[in-house]
Amino acid sequence: MTLARLAFPVLRPMLHTLDAESAHRLTVTALSLAPEAKAPVAPPGLEVDLFGLRFAHPLGLAAGFDKNGEVPDQMLAQGLSFVEVGTVTPRPQSGNPRPRLFRLAKDEAIINRMGFNNQGHDALRRRLAQRRERHGIVGVNIGANKDASDRVGDFVEGLKAFAGLASYVTVNISSPNTPGLRDLQGKDELRALIGRLNDERARTSSPPLLVKIAPDLSESALDDIAETLVAMKVDGIIVSNTTLARPKLRSPQASETGGLSGPPLFALSTSALARLYLRVGRELPLIGVGGIDSADTAWQKIEAGATLLQLYSALVYKGPALVNDIVEGLSLRRKAAGAASLSAIVGRAAVAYQNLAGT
């Protein structure tokens, strides 16, 4: 049991009186100062072998929590099987003016318009180099500076910068807070982007390459993405980033500009996941993210087509004990389903989940 897990129920009311960004900063600082803890042992039967890596179970930390790689090992110690740090851009940037992060408490959701505030490649490289000898799967999520003259060039730099340090690299073309970034999801732009990254991958030994997409893509956009990413042999797709849509929300902050995450994103992101799974099947592994807040929602993502899972927002409301609850709950559900591994569950209800957002 980590200190963070013990302390969260006591600290949560205090943290939630602070503005969301100060609470997050305090959490990351406290984690960085906490004594080292060992990750709990995951129950057997949940292992995922993917990208030449062995994940103890499918649940990892989504990008944005640890943008600068300050606490990956502390987050692994909470029982997550992998951590994605970033988004990181070549040069440091301050992001949008504060306030830019909002808790929607009544919806257990978050709206953020951070705008890729981060310390840049060099700072993250230094931190990852320091933990090189450690075990634990740490992926790096890369982006482009807001004022980049060559956006695609920024991604190529990211791949180069983290080739020897990251367990995998995620190309983030779906953050709604960098104007124009999501245009890279269009067929021609995507082909040009992945083409240049593949040129780089052919030159050097690079880590597995994933692409992270938005939850609100049209059917034809999903067709193009599936076709392009299968043909260009990326290693996986993360579905999804936050949404600019505003499904029914009860919190007064609902009208803030930015990307929405947490349970109100679940239907949209799970439907996108299922629809993509129906296109790519087992040819390209999918990572399901968006609104996971329980073993039930985690299980549903797997049934919709996810081989791996990530979460962020639910940790803000439920704390680190949620990780173990989900892992144990997945183990129970696997046994009840009579499945030797989770692989048998992946995508088995994709047809049912494809219309989730419409219901």
Ligand SMILES: Cc1cc2nc3c(=O)[nH]c(=O)nc-3n(C[C@H](O)[C@H](O)[C@H](O)COP(=O)(O)O)c2cc1C
């Ligand atoms: C405060 C905040 C910052 C985020 N920053 C990033 C980011 O830098 N890069 C990225 O790819 N996703 C980012 N995300 C999106 C998450 O990685 C995830 O895709 C999304 O929050 C949906 O998952 P959730 O509902 O479990 O939070 C951020 C999310 C939040 C709440």
